[in-house]
Amino acid sequence: MRMTVTYHLRLKDKPSVLVDARSITPDSFAGKQLNGILSLRILEGGRQITLQDLFDVDGPSEAPKDPGEIAIVIDGSINKISFVGYKMSKGSITINGDAGHFIGYRMRGGSIVVHGNVRNYLGAKMRDGSIEVFGNAEHWIGAKLLGEKPGKGMKGGTIIIHGNAGSEIGSGMKSGTIIIDGDAGNSVGNHMVGGTIIIKGNCGLYPGLEMSSGRIVINGSVEALLPSFYVDSLIQPLKVKGITFNKSFMSFIGDALVGGHGLLQVSYEDNKELLEEFRKLLE
Amino acid sequence: MTQILIKNGYVFDPLNGIKGEVTDIAIKDGKIVDPRELNPEEGITVINASGKVVMPGGIDIHSHIAGPKINIGRMMRPEDHYTTNKPGVFPYIRAETGLSTPNVFRIGYEYAIMGYTLVAEPATPPVMTRHTHHELNAIPIIDKMAYVVVDSNWMLLDLITNNDPKLLAAYLSWILKATKSYALKLVDPGSDFAWLLQGRGLDISDELPVYNFTPADIIKSIAEAAQVLNLPHKLHVHCNRLGFPGNYATTLRTMELALNIHRVSEGLALHVTHVQFTGYKGDSWSTLESGGEEIAKELNSNPYVSLDLGQAIPDRAVTTMTADATFQFVLYHIMKNKWYSSDIESDGASGIVPYKYKKKNYVNTVQWVIGLEVALLARDISRVFIATDHPNAGLFTDYPLIFAWLMSKKARKIP
Amino acid sequence: MEFHHLGTKKIFVDTTTEPVTSLEEILRILSAKVLQIPHGTDIPLKSGEKRIIENVACPICAELCDYLKIEITGNRIVRNIGGCAKSVSKFLNYHKDRILKPYIRINDKLVEVSLEEALDKAADILVNAKYPLIYGLSITSVKTDEYAIQLAELLRGAVDNPSTFCHGPTSLAVQEVGGVFTTFSDVINLADLVIFWGSDPINSHVNHLSRNIVPKGRFIGGRKDRKIVVIDIRRTELANMADLFIQVKPGRDVELITALRMALHDLDIEVDNVAGVPRDMVYKLADMMASAKYGVIMYGLGITENGVKHRSVEELMKLVQDLNEYTKFAVMPMRGHYNVVGSNEASLWLTGYPYAVDFARGFSRMYVGVTTAMDLLINGDVDAALIVGHDPVASFPRKAVQHLSRIPVIVIDPKWSLTTAFADVIIPSGMTGIECEGSAYRMDKIPIRMKKILDPPPGVLCDYEILKLLIDRVINKKVGKA
Numbered sequence A: 001m002r003m004t005v006t007y008h009l010r011l012k013d014k015p016s017v018l019v020d021a022r023s024i025t026p027d028s029f030a031g032k033q034l035n036g037i038l039s040l041r042i043l044e045g046g047r048q049i050t051l052q053d054l055f056d057v058d059g060p061s062e063a064p065k066d067p068g069e070i071a072i073v074i075d076g077s078i079n080k081i082s083f084v085g086y087k088m089s090k091g092s093i094t095i096n097g098d099a100g101h102f103i104g105y106r107m108r109g110g111s112i113v114v115h116g117n118v119r120n121y122l123g124a125k126m127r128d129g130s131i132e133v134f135g136n137a138e139h140w141i142g143a144k145l146l147g148e149k150p151g152k153g154m155k156g157g158t159i160i161i162h163g164n165a166g167s168e169i170g171s172g173m174k175s176g177t178i179i180i181d182g183d184a185g186n187s188v189g190n191h192m193v194g195g196t197i198i199i200k201g202n203c204g205l206y207p208g209l210e211m212s213s214g215r216i217v218i219n220g221s222v223e224a225l226l227p228s229f230y231v232d233s234l235i236q237p238l239k240v241k242g243i244t245f246n247k248s249f250m251s252f253i254g255d256a257l258v259g260g261h262g263l264l265q266v267s268y269e270d271n272k273e274l275l276e277e278f279r280k281l282l283e
Numbered sequence B: 001m002t003q004i005l006i007k008n009g010y011v012f013d014p015l016n017g018i019k020g021e022v023t024d025i026a027i028k029d030g031k032i033v034d035p036r037e038l039n040p041e042e043g044i045t046v047i048n049a050s051g052k053v054v055m056p057g058g059i060d061i062h063s064h065i066a067g068p069k070i071n072i073g074r075m076m077r078p079e080d081h082y083t084t085n086k087p088g089v090f091p092y093i094r095a096e097t098g099l100s101t102p103n104v105f106r107i108g109y110e111y112a113i114m115g116y117t118l119v120a121e122p123a124t125p126p127v128m129t130r131h132t133h134h135e136l137n138a139i140p141i142i143d144k145m146a147y148v149v150v151d152s153n154w155m156l157l158d159l160i161t162n163n164d165p166k167l168l169a170a171y172l173s174w175i176l177k178a179t180k181s182y183a184l185k186l187v188d189p190g191s192d193f194a195w196l197l198q199g200r201g202l203d204i205s206d207e208l209p210v211y212n213f214t215p216a217d218i219i220k221s222i223a224e225a226a227q228v229l230n231l232p233h234k235l236h237v238h239c240n241r242l243g244f245p246g247n248y249a250t251t252l253r254t255m256e257l258a259l260n261i262h263r264v265s266e267g268l269a270l271h272v273t274h275v276q277f278t279g280y281k282g283d284s285w286s287t288l289e290s291g292g293e294e295i296a297k298e299l300n301s302n303p304y305v306s307l308d309l310g311q312a313i314p315d316r317a318v319t320t321m322t323a324d325a326t327f328q329f330v331l332y333h334i335m336k337n338k339w340y341s342s343d344i345e346s347d348g349a350s351g352i353v354p355y356k357y358k359k360k361n362y363v364n365t366v367q368w369v370i371g372l373e374v375a376l377l378a379r380d381i382s383r384v385f386i387a388t389d390h391p392n393a394g395l396f397t398d399y400p401l402i403f404a405w406l407m408s409k410k411a412r413k414i415p
Numbered sequence C: 001m002e003f004h005h006l007g008t009k010k011i012f013v014d015t016t017t018e019p020v021t022s023l024e025e026i027l028r029i030l031s032a033k034v035l036q037i038p039h040g041t042d043i044p045l046k047s048g049e050k051r052i053i054e055n056v057a058c059p060i061c062a063e064l065c066d067y068l069k070i071e072i073t074g075n076r077i078v079r080n081i082g083g084c085a086k087s088v089s090k091f092l093n094y095h096k097d098r099i100l101k102p103y104i105r106i107n108d109k110l111v112e113v114s115l116e117e118a119l120d121k122a123a124d125i126l127v128n129a130k131y132p133l134i135y136g137l138s139i140t141s142v143k144t145d146e147y148a149i150q151l152a153e154l155l156r157g158a159v160d161n162p163s164t165f166c167h168g169p170t171s172l173a174v175q176e177v178g179g180v181f182t183t184f185s186d187v188i189n190l191a192d193l194v195i196f197w198g199s200d201p202i203n204s205h206v207n208h209l210s211r212n213i214v215p216k217g218r219f220i221g222g223r224k225d226r227k228i229v230v231i232d233i234r235r236t237e238l239a240n241m242a243d244l245f246i247q248v249k250p251g252r253d254v255e256l257i258t259a260l261r262m263a264l265h266d267l268d269i270e271v272d273n274v275a276g277v278p279r280d281m282v283y284k285l286a287d288m289m290a291s292a293k294y295g296v297i298m299y300g301l302g303i304t305e306n307g308v309k310h311r312s313v314e315e316l317m318k319l320v321q322d323l324n325e326y327t328k329f330a331v332m333p334m335r336g337h338y339n340v341v342g343s344n345e346a347s348l349w350l351t352g353y354p355y356a357v358d359f360a361r362g363f364s365r366m367y368v369g370v371t372t373a374m375d376l377l378i379n380g381d382v383d384a385a386l387i388v389g390h391d392p393v394a395s396f397p398r399k400a401v402q403h404l405s406r407i408p409v410i411v412i413d414p415k416w417s418l419t420t421a422f423a424d425v426i427i428p429s430g431m432t433g434i435e436c437e438g439s440a441y442r443m444d445k446i447p448i449r450m451k452k453i454l455d456p457p458p459g460v461l462c463d464y465e466i467l468k469l470l471i472d473r474v475i476n477k478k479v480g481k482a
């Protein structure tokens, strides 16, 4: 049986500037003596400090070689601590508190759980693994970076946000699943070439802008749709990724401007006014 | 007074026929002198170069290192900067970023590391040259200069119409002075004017819209003005029909013009740039062949032209940028990704498109062959310059690869 | 927002969901620090010899009119011929409310000090900061921008300019898809269709119409040969002069852009009405665009700061790219501050990014939402600020201003402003374009020489000279520390 060891990180003083803590991953802990872990490099603003300057660390004196056997628990984190879980491949990170930008950036496996809010670029460019946030998240969840081609966003894995989320969710994503329990902002799933985005609450302007493939499901109201999405059908119930929504949804295909065949499915009941015109088209 | 002695290096100096002799080089107040002229009492900085090559600084005759185009390239390609960084070293070494759209610091440092000391930015529209100089000034270590683009300038086209060579020469001389540029540049002569008015390009003997003369007339008039002005680098020409199959014929005709102009000053009359892009034989991409042999033949028989290669580098992601807006529009349709184009104060236009050369792509392979073929068949290599038209066909940091290809048959074998 | 943005009279010009700070609020926030601006700090005017300087460029908006005739007697500017009302007022009042001496704040009081002392204190603040922000630029020359970026790099801090609020989305759109741009001369000589989309030059760039639209060009007559279309959320003064006015629902411009692209791609538009515009009108407009000889879309904050911001501009860029399959078409962003384009350009050649650049790791990075000044200030992510030639307190949302009041702030500026009321160190600078020379970039990226027509007040340096001194000091202090 595989044993899991846990490292507890307790925040000492709250940093006053953004912190780049990309060394907090099971991968960089793996195989290190506790001393080595304590002296892992952290950037506080533009200054080099070490992990122990920022955190009290409890844990075994030597970490297993396999990052999959390492669990990291961070207590009292605040929204300035960024890049936690950068490129992690295995193991787990639990953050009891808020977290900053780029949590799980380019993540390749393992899991991250945040019991608090996170800021921008959560799980951006991630390849695999899972991220669960119990608070809210800001913009660019699972996104590509600006200037990159469509498809350079999230490539796999799952992101679940139990609160609300901002704009540009899944921009340029290729595969994987993003589920937002609350509301979402504008241009959800823009430039998507694959994967699934589920918004259980309401959503802002123009979901699916320039999407060429993939699926976006919106269970609440939508602020506006682009004319380049063609109505396809009304369906009920809707099943997606093991979730069943027992109400009627209107399906659109788009974005026609990129010759896309992405599937955009919007709750009919919550958007009667907006969708009335399309219902007539279906008849 | 600074005195430097570079000791025991293998010295190469093509002008003086020194080929790898182990000897010392002395420098006094910025000039190379006989080592006996150094005065030991005034202090000499000695550099031990044993086992190393000592040679004159390299000159890159055509590399897009400064000005509005490369800067828009930088803007358009953040993805070229995300993972290509090198932090600065406090306090004087600055941070580097970018491969095909490097920042000014990387340009200066990388050229210096390769032993280059002078680089020419080959295309700056007159009205934008203030910008070009800002960037040139910001590039560390190396010396820089710029060629000013004059082919689609309306005032100049009017002067050609009026057939007043003296006034034309005076105007060009003023442009050079006002823009603090080193040489005159023609980019797809006349085409930017046609692009501006009609969104199309021109071949060398097509008539310009509005004006009743051809690109060949433009080249001839300006080349003759350059003769009158006795410019050190007479005229830098990017040929018409660049990037279109069959364009090697246009290139040959451009080179022939050097024989037909009225020459009143010494030296070469025309420089044809990045011949790889204008050395295409065949009538379509699928029947593409290298026109390198014909171009080399013309070069060997025509003593008044020089050229540079625009060597294509396989498997290299580049950012194509030219004042040839027409060609960039064509390239945009091939790549279907990003495209930037700008018309510039009636002086011309420019375009930028990201591109990647692939080993397995037939067209790219032919492109790779053209540059090498021209260089290997040329008899007078002092008239052949190595360049990649950075960052169009490859990066300037790829030059060592080209040297290897030219010097070794083994290196030319692509695995 | 700045005056020229207010001038567009848009209802939906929201840069943030945060309420903009009112003066009372500022005073309340300031309770820890004393708002104290010395009175009567005009430059004393002396009459004297009369001079007329021609071809002066106007350091106000990105129209950068460079044909002003400025008449001076002694050190008094008496006339500005060619400039618009804003320009006249700026030149004729250049001497008013000037900071004439360096100050530092000691126990809540501004104390006049020597330049040396002020620089020393400023360098101390910056060197002791873990992550300082340098903000402003763009109301100064590119040389100043270059030094400011060098300083940020030395300090491993962040540096941002105001395009972060107005035309930043234009840069982001170019990062994503490129674009098709043009310049004034091409508009004058060729453009037969000019579309003002979410822009209102009558209020924001006063000389723009008389300079670019009215004149006769080489291949086109004047106004009568150009069709003018205005697309806006309300009928502006400009709309009354236009050949066609299209009213679009606030924040919904992307729908119209998309529909136009669909028309060009021969795709069916299923809905009768797009963003408040009838489908027939969409086809009509698309037709008009595609059949123009040389069309230009001059867009403003109505596009960049509305709806989906950079995605709106991205779609606009795609629209002009599509239009080039039919004819010649380009955009022109109606940029605000006179050298905001220059601060983007300098930032690009030095760092590879146009704005919002961070050097925490020793090299440049730009992440929208992370390294942007607004996000850094609202979330309190920086611990010191150097403001060069700007008044963020007058335009930033409350949370950002609150954070500025909590951290040490250095201001380099020619004039007293709300931000100086916060500052711990104030260093006066000469006014670029009047007392200091340099380069600035017009909205269409044409570099323009800014002239020096008067000397700065005694003892006052140009901002680039101050930054250079500050850089030397920062290097010395950091070397000393190490």
Ligand code: SF4
Binding pocket: C058, C059, C060, C061, C062, C063, C064, C065, C082, C083, C084, C085, C086, C087, C205, C206, C207, C208
């Ligand atoms: S339009 Fe702008 S640049 Fe021209 S004079 Fe008025 S404020 Fe100055």
Ligand SMILES: [Zn+2]
Binding pocket: B062, B064, B122, B123, B274, B322, B389, B392
């Ligand atoms: Zn070139």
